[in-house]
Amino acid sequence: MEKKLPIAPSSKSVRLTAPPSRVKIARALKVLLQNKDFNSITTAEISRVAGVNEALIYRHFTDKRGLLHAVLADYLNDFVSSLKFDLKGIKGAVNKIRKFVWASIHYYNDDRVFSKIQLLEVRNFPGYFESETYQIVRQYAGLLLDIISEGIEEGCLRADIEAVNIRQFILGAIEHYCLPAIIFGYDIDNDRVADSLCEVLFDGIILKN
Amino acid sequence: MEKKLPIAPSSKSVRLTAPPSRVKIARALKVLLQNKDFNSITTAEISRVAGVNEALIYRHFTDKRGLLHAVLADYLNDFVSSLKFDLKGIKGAVNKIRKFVWASIHYYNDDRVFSKIQLLEVRNFPGYFESETYQIVRQYAGLLLDIISEGIEEGCLRADIEAVNIRQFILGAIEHYCLPAIIFGYDIDNDRVADSLCEVLFDGIILKN
Amino acid sequence: MEKKLPIAPSSKSVRLTAPPSRVKIARALKVLLQNKDFNSITTAEISRVAGVNEALIYRHFTDKRGLLHAVLADYLNDFVSSLKFDLKGIKGAVNKIRKFVWASIHYYNDDRVFSKIQLLEVRNFPGYFESETYQIVRQYAGLLLDIISEGIEEGCLRADIEAVNIRQFILGAIEHYCLPAIIFGYDIDNDRVADSLCEVLFDGIILKN
Amino acid sequence: MEKKLPIAPSSKSVRLTAPPSRVKIARALKVLLQNKDFNSITTAEISRVAGVNEALIYRHFTDKRGLLHAVLADYLNDFVSSLKFDLKGIKGAVNKIRKFVWASIHYYNDDRVFSKIQLLEVRNFPGYFESETYQIVRQYAGLLLDIISEGIEEGCLRADIEAVNIRQFILGAIEHYCLPAIIFGYDIDNDRVADSLCEVLFDGIILKN
DNA sequence: TATGAATGAGGTTTCATTCAT
DNA sequence: AATGAATGAAACCTCATTCAT
Numbered sequence: 001m002e003k004k005l006p007i008a009p010s011s012k013s014v015r016l017t018a019p020p021s022r023v024k025i026a027r028a029l030k031v032l033l034q035n036k037d038f039n040s041i042t043t044a045e046i047s048r049v050a051g052v053n054e055a056l057i058y059r060h061f062t063d064k065r066g067l068l069h070a071v072l073a074d075y076l077n078d079f080v081s082s083l084k085f086d087l088k089g090i091k092g093a094v095n096k097i098r099k100f101v102w103a104s105i106h107y108y109n110d111d112r113v114f115s116k117i118q119l120l121e122v123r124n125f126p127g128y129f130e131s132e133t134y135q136i137v138r139q140y141a142g143l144l145l146d147i148i149s150e151g152i153e154e155g156c157l158r159a160d161i162e163a164v165n166i167r168q169f170i171l172g173a174i175e176h177y178c179l180p181a182i183i184f185g186y187d188i189d190n191d192r193v194a195d196s197l198c199e200v201l202f203d204g205i206i207l208k209n
Numbered sequence: 210m211e212k213k214l215p216i217a218p219s220s221k222s223v224r225l226t227a228p229p230s231r232v233k234i235a236r237a238l239k240v241l242l243q244n245k246d247f248n249s250i251t252t253a254e255i256s257r258v259a260g261v262n263e264a265l266i267y268r269h270f271t272d273k274r275g276l277l278h279a280v281l282a283d284y285l286n287d288f289v290s291s292l293k294f295d296l297k298g299i300k301g302a303v304n305k306i307r308k309f310v311w312a313s314i315h316y317y318n319d320d321r322v323f324s325k326i327q328l329l330e331v332r333n334f335p336g337y338f339e340s341e342t343y344q345i346v347r348q349y350a351g352l353l354l355d356i357i358s359e360g361i362e363e364g365c366l367r368a369d370i371e372a373v374n375i376r377q378f379i380l381g382a383i384e385h386y387c388l389p390a391i392i393f394g395y396d397i398d399n400d401r402v403a404d405s406l407c408e409v410l411f412d413g414i415i416l417k418n
Numbered sequence: 419m420e421k422k423l424p425i426a427p428s429s430k431s432v433r434l435t436a437p438p439s440r441v442k443i444a445r446a447l448k449v450l451l452q453n454k455d456f457n458s459i460t461t462a463e464i465s466r467v468a469g470v471n472e473a474l475i476y477r478h479f480t481d482k483r484g485l486l487h488a489v490l491a492d493y494l495n496d497f498v499s500s501l502k503f504d505l506k507g508i509k510g511a512v513n514k515i516r517k518f519v520w521a522s523i524h525y526y527n528d529d530r531v532f533s534k535i536q537l538l539e540v541r542n543f544p545g546y547f548e549s550e551t552y553q554i555v556r557q558y559a560g561l562l563l564d565i566i567s568e569g570i571e572e573g574c575l576r577a578d579i580e581a582v583n584i585r586q587f588i589l590g591a592i593e594h595y596c597l598p599a600i601i602f603g604y605d606i607d608n609d610r611v612a613d614s615l616c617e618v619l620f621d622g623i624i625l626k627n
Numbered sequence: 628m629e630k631k632l633p634i635a636p637s638s639k640s641v642r643l644t645a646p647p648s649r650v651k652i653a654r655a656l657k658v659l660l661q662n663k664d665f666n667s668i669t670t671a672e673i674s675r676v677a678g679v680n681e682a683l684i685y686r687h688f689t690d691k692r693g694l695l696h697a698v699l700a701d702y703l704n705d706f707v708s709s710l711k712f713d714l715k716g717i718k719g720a721v722n723k724i725r726k727f728v729w730a731s732i733h734y735y736n737d738d739r740v741f742s743k744i745q746l747l748e749v750r751n752f753p754g755y756f757e758s759e760t761y762q763i764v765r766q767y768a769g770l771l772l773d774i775i776s777e778g779i780e781e782g783c784l785r786a787d788i789e790a791v792n793i794r795q796f797i798l799g800a801i802e803h804y805c806l807p808a809i810i811f812g813y814d815i816d817n818d819r820v821a822d823s824l825c826e827v828l829f830d831g832i833i834l835k836n
Numbered sequence: 837t838a839t840g841a842a843t844g845a846g847g848t849t850t851c852a853t854t855c856a857t
Numbered sequence: 858a859a860t861g862a863a864t865g866a867a868a869c870c871t872c873a874t875t876c877a878t
Contacts, residue, residue, distance in 0.1 A: 021837080037333070039248050043873060053839045055875075064873065119392070124246065176389040183329075183388060184381070230862075252848060262864045267849065439858075455751075457666050461852055471860045473854075478858095482852065537810070542664065594807040601747070601806060602799070648841075670869060680843045685870065 022060040024050040069133045075114040076136040093151025102194040108178040109188040231269040233259040278342045284323040285345040302360025311403040317387040318397040440478045442468040487551045493532040494554040511569025520612040526596040527606040649687040651677040696760045702741040703763040720778025729821040735805040736815040
């Protein structure tokens, strides 16, 4: 049911066609999520803001919840692919981790709608962990796991803690640092937070010889 | 509207009588809040869990929201009065602040339902800041403000920052520290967190001579 | 169920005892009917205004509707007995009719709560015409019928119209004249209206020789 | 909110299509109003009589009350436009007033549901005087005011009473005359009532030279 | 792809009435 | 006679979702 978004618009018309309704709907939800939580947004509202018929939501998405997942998936795909890109050319697991942390915080800081969905809304949903969306999150987490494993192999990270645990620790810390800013609505000082997080982090996991 | 609970049960039966319905209802909401957010709890559910008739909710509380506020008010009254008690006999503003911080974290850590209501649910409600419940929160904040003012007078706290700002900083920090634990559902190491919070805090506000 | 009101209070205490609850309730309904229509008055409201327990209404009256009927019955009994009294000593059917008309208008004009119940509320009720209250109305109508019959026998009223029809005509005219004042809330000029009504009336029914 | 009814049905089927739901609902309310007052009619009943889903009421009208207003507005628009038409070609303010009175009584007499809403139900509603419906009533009243002003200018009506007051007097008289018939459910003799009303009326306001 | 119309299920709240004491 | 507590039924209304075209 969830049709994939075409990565690139059709080559003929670069930006002349009105955005197709699927995009309008997704965009409408994003707009609404800026001020309300998902449960109190109605499909009627979404369609009104999108300027399309309410029933159309169900042509593009299975569900109201499906729509949210799709929106989240868009964000996550975006995030993951730009993260992959950013990590290219960086040498050494430690540097990569630093980049990973910085970029994650950046992304959370940059788009609050994404952050709210990811950190607040989606967890409550039954079936989330079986969802397609969650698979993308696993990709994201997978990226980090690879880096850690690499670091352990390289001998620059502690081998006596399971890589998976290290990963959870890092991801938890990132979320932990970002969450209050998201809930209380203040801005994160990206560099400072990333630094302080890494400081604590590396203190525990980097091997010093 | 909110009828006072009788302080003591009838002398004959110390704890044989079934809890009066008001208590049952409040208790039911607390139970339900452990797993769902307030908006997705229905009055039907509350009454079912409480084992009472749905309409009875409206005999005891003005509203569904009124019920939440009443539950929160119970918690807060509890909290504030035990906090007042705990602060007795402590000498010096700095020590009092430390206690205040420790106790607040303790309370947030101890009862997650309370924490969720206080930190997540209640803020969204229109009219919250005019509510009776908010007055109790102000008492809580007032306690801290008094301590700070005392500290400034005693000369052990910086006088060049407004007491109110110091207070906001402290309260913000407490919430900031507790929130992730609440959302992600892990336990707070009360001593460690209180210490680290105070360390950062006192670094900025204590006068050293 | 509808207990009769004692005609006279107990001889011992002329007016020291608080009015018994039945009276309080009836009185409360009357007060409330001044500003609201019966359907939108709640039993809770009635009991609150009466200062008695809500359940007590059901000790004294079968129903909410039973209460209304009882209140109306009080009014009607009052009305009918004072009407009987007023008609005493008047000679001649025509004069009696004039008195009847004047007094009826007076009563409608005087107590708007009574008028509203009688002219507006009670008619809608299913079962009204079988009710005990309606029997009192029939007494009232019976009084008039007797006068008319008397007039016909005396030879001063037309005999070619059925007495019952004459009666309906008169009663209809009275209501007709009073109703707008009741609905639009203005005062009736009792003398003027009674005169003009009788004028029209007698023009049609009095025999002139 | 209130969507306009299509003026004409689709050309193909002149009167074969089932009436659209909006009409069905309005019609159902009208039917029910014949025997019950608005407050004791439930939305469930309306939808049952209309043969549509209850929720559909709220797609077509804002409210239960909105539905009533819409029904009334239909009537009033009808009334006002046919009144405008009827007044065309009549010469002289006095004749126009006579027509206005006659037509108003006719309309009240003709459709008792309309009359009940207009004279009994709608006045009680909070916000009526701010409603769109009330604007139509003002048009109706405006028509009369224009005629009166015209009459004063022409010199055939008294200039020493404010036109507005004359208007209120006339409108009040019309209602006064129609109300009992509406409540007691008898038929008005249109000609006779209009004549007698005008007689009284003109006696007071027409200038005789 | 798009839509206007329709709907079932359920939400909160109100209210007349009854129960137990 | 009186009451506090309780309740079933129903009121109005909302909303995600489906139908027919």
